[in-house]
Structures are given as C-alpha cells and as structure tokens.
Amino acid sequence: MKKRDVSKRRIRHRKPVWLLLPLLSLIFALIISFWVVNLYRGINPIFPAVSEETTEVFSNDTQDDDAQADVPWYLTLVNRWNPLPKDYDLELMEIEGGELVDKRIYEPLMEMLDNAKAEKLGPIVVSGYRTQEQQQSFMDEKITSYRKQGYSKSKAKELAEQWVAAVGASEHQLGIAVDINGATYDIYLWLQENSYKYGFIFRYPGDKTEITGVAEEVWHYRYVGVEAATEIHNQGVSLEEYLENLN
Ligand SMILES: [Zn+2]
Structure with a gap:
C-alpha cells in the first residue's frame, strides 16, 4: 500500500514540470535575444568589452x-x-x-x-x-x-x-x-x-x-x-x- 502511494505522488509531481517546459523555453529565448541585442550594441554582458x-x-x-x-x-x-x-x-x-x-x-x-x-x-x-x-x-x-x-x-x-x-x-x-x-x-x-x-x-x-x-x-x-x-x-x-x- 505504502509503495503505491509513493509512486502515485511521483506521477502527480511530474505533471507540472512538463507544463513548465514552454514557459522555460520562453524565458530561455528571452535571455538569448537580450544577449544578442546587447552584443549588437557592443555591450556584451558576459564578456565585457576590453576597455x-x-x-x-x-x-x-x-x-x-x-x-x-x-x-x-x-x-x-x-x-x-x-x-x-x-x-x-x-x-x-x-x-x-x-x-x-x-x-x-x-x-x-x-x-x-x-x-x-x-x-x-x-x-x-x-x-x-x-x-x-x-x-x-x-x-x-x-x-x-x-x-x-x-x-x-x-x-x-x-x-x-x-x-x-x-x-x-x-x-x-x-x-x-x-x-x-x-x-x-x-x-x-x-x-x-x-x-x-x-x-x-x-x-x-x-x-x-x-x-x-x-x-x-x-x-x-x-x-x-x-x-x-x-x-x-x-x-x-x-x-x-x-x-x-x-x-
Ligand atoms: Zn601628443
């Protein structure tokens, strides 16, 4: 009985993670585009310009x-x-x-x-x-x-x-x-x-x-x-x- 309960809970917990995927990829896309825009403007947030x-x-x-x-x-x-x-x-x-x-x-x-x-x-x-x-x-x-x-x-x-x-x-x-x-x-x-x-x-x-x-x-x-x-x-x-x- 106890074992079944645990696996049920696991399944229930997985669902929201899959739902988060589109949201995560949206955030990832936003970060990438922000980085590219800054690179284009010469302000590289990851590798600052030499001077x-x-x-x-x-x-x-x-x-x-x-x-x-x-x-x-x-x-x-x-x-x-x-x-x-x-x-x-x-x-x-x-x-x-x-x-x-x-x-x-x-x-x-x-x-x-x-x-x-x-x-x-x-x-x-x-x-x-x-x-x-x-x-x-x-x-x-x-x-x-x-x-x-x-x-x-x-x-x-x-x-x-x-x-x-x-x-x-x-x-x-x-x-x-x-x-x-x-x-x-x-x-x-x-x-x-x-x-x-x-x-x-x-x-x-x-x-x-x-x-x-x-x-x-x-x-x-x-x-x-x-x-x-x-x-x-x-x-x-x-x-x-x-x-x-x-x-
Ligand atoms: Zn001089």
Missing part, C-alpha cells in the same frame, strides 16, 4: 565638469577616465609650421622653442590642437593598420588604444598640449630638463603609465603653468598625482 571606460568615452565625449570646476584652465585633467569637459572654451592661434594651439600658451611655447633652437636642437611642433573628428580619424587609422596585420576587431581596438587616446580623452583637444620633434633625440633630453621653466611638463613618462593610462611619449608636452610644472618636475610626479595632492 569599457573607452566605450563610455565614445558614447558621451563630454563630462559634467563639476569635479573640475575649481581648477584653472591650465590644470584641466583629461585622460581616459576624465573626458574633455563640457563646453570647454578656447581660442586658437596658428604657430610656425601651421599647427594650432590655445593662444594662452603661445608665448611660453614660443619662448621654450626659441631657447631649444638656440641650443641647435631644431624643435618643431608636429601636432597641436586636434578636433574631435581628427582624433577619431587617428584612432580609425590605427585600428585599420592593426586589422591589416591580422588582429581581430576587438584586439585591434585594444592595441590602438595603447597608442592613440580615445575621442574626448586626448589633451590635444584642449589645445594646450603639443607633440615636438627635433633634429636629434637630444631635444627630448633638453625638454625633460628645461620645459618646466616655461610651464610645460613631460606628460607621459614610462614609469607613470599605470597612472596616466598612456605609454611613454617623449614628444608630448602639456602646459600646466610654471608653478605646477616646477613642482611636478622637482617631485617627479605625474599630473594626476599632483592634482590628487592638491585636494
């Missing part, structure tokens, strides 16, 4: 600048975690060679270049202000070149981002950063020793990559004013660390 913060930078290339409201224009922080402030104001001026810079850095920049010239270092500004569109096309070119070398789409993007700042994350869009070339490599040694006197800093040293988010760039100089530049030079800190200490 999520960069994806964010692309989708909203300006930030609410409350966080930086109290710093002067020449201390504005722009990196992969701090995109270009909303409505950033600047007036541009053309320099020798045709590049544009914020007119407020024109004089100190010319003074620095003149003194480097006097040392026979042949300095030349090869890149100054960049628009959002120019920054985007730099990025596209770099990705394309990695794709041509056979890298996957996501790997090519990851590699490109090690060399080119994402749109909204480049100091060149501020107009107060310049890339300088010279007749010989000595220009970079001279700049590392002397640029602070004119208010410029060696922005991306190799030992600060973790903090700046950018691999070493010996040619990239950024204006921060003489006071900050002197302190950054003397203390051997990055701009990020300097600003952190200010707070």
Whole structure:
C-alpha cells in the first residue's frame, strides 16, 4: 500500500514540470535575444568589452565638469577616465609650421622653442590642437593598420588604444598640449630638463603609465603653468598625482 502511494505522488509531481517546459523555453529565448541585442550594441554582458571606460568615452565625449570646476584652465585633467569637459572654451592661434594651439600658451611655447633652437636642437611642433573628428580619424587609422596585420576587431581596438587616446580623452583637444620633434633625440633630453621653466611638463613618462593610462611619449608636452610644472618636475610626479595632492 505504502509503495503505491509513493509512486502515485511521483506521477502527480511530474505533471507540472512538463507544463513548465514552454514557459522555460520562453524565458530561455528571452535571455538569448537580450544577449544578442546587447552584443549588437557592443555591450556584451558576459564578456565585457576590453576597455569599457573607452566605450563610455565614445558614447558621451563630454563630462559634467563639476569635479573640475575649481581648477584653472591650465590644470584641466583629461585622460581616459576624465573626458574633455563640457563646453570647454578656447581660442586658437596658428604657430610656425601651421599647427594650432590655445593662444594662452603661445608665448611660453614660443619662448621654450626659441631657447631649444638656440641650443641647435631644431624643435618643431608636429601636432597641436586636434578636433574631435581628427582624433577619431587617428584612432580609425590605427585600428585599420592593426586589422591589416591580422588582429581581430576587438584586439585591434585594444592595441590602438595603447597608442592613440580615445575621442574626448586626448589633451590635444584642449589645445594646450603639443607633440615636438627635433633634429636629434637630444631635444627630448633638453625638454625633460628645461620645459618646466616655461610651464610645460613631460606628460607621459614610462614609469607613470599605470597612472596616466598612456605609454611613454617623449614628444608630448602639456602646459600646466610654471608653478605646477616646477613642482611636478622637482617631485617627479605625474599630473594626476599632483592634482590628487592638491585636494
Ligand atoms: Zn601628443
């Protein structure tokens, strides 16, 4: 008697499970379609994109600048975690060679270049202000070149981002950063020793990559004013660390 009861109960319990099947497959289908839609939109919930913060930078290339409201224009922080402030104001001026810079850095920049010239270092500004569109096309070119070398789409993007700042994350869009070339490599040694006197800093040293988010760039100089530049030079800190200490 007891045995029969148990088997009856088992049979009764199985029925609802079979009834649940259509419901379970509906839920499964919903999960799959949600995943596919997100994949299509580039937001993969299972395997997050290589650099999520960069994806964010692309989708909203300006930030609410409350966080930086109290710093002067020449201390504005722009990196992969701090995109270009909303409505950033600047007036541009053309320099020798045709590049544009914020007119407020024109004089100190010319003074620095003149003194480097006097040392026979042949300095030349090869890149100054960049628009959002120019920054985007730099990025596209770099990705394309990695794709041509056979890298996957996501790997090519990851590699490109090690060399080119994402749109909204480049100091060149501020107009107060310049890339300088010279007749010989000595220009970079001279700049590392002397640029602070004119208010410029060696922005991306190799030992600060973790903090700046950018691999070493010996040619990239950024204006921060003489006071900050002197302190950054003397203390051997990055701009990020300097600003952190200010707070
Ligand atoms: Zn640069």
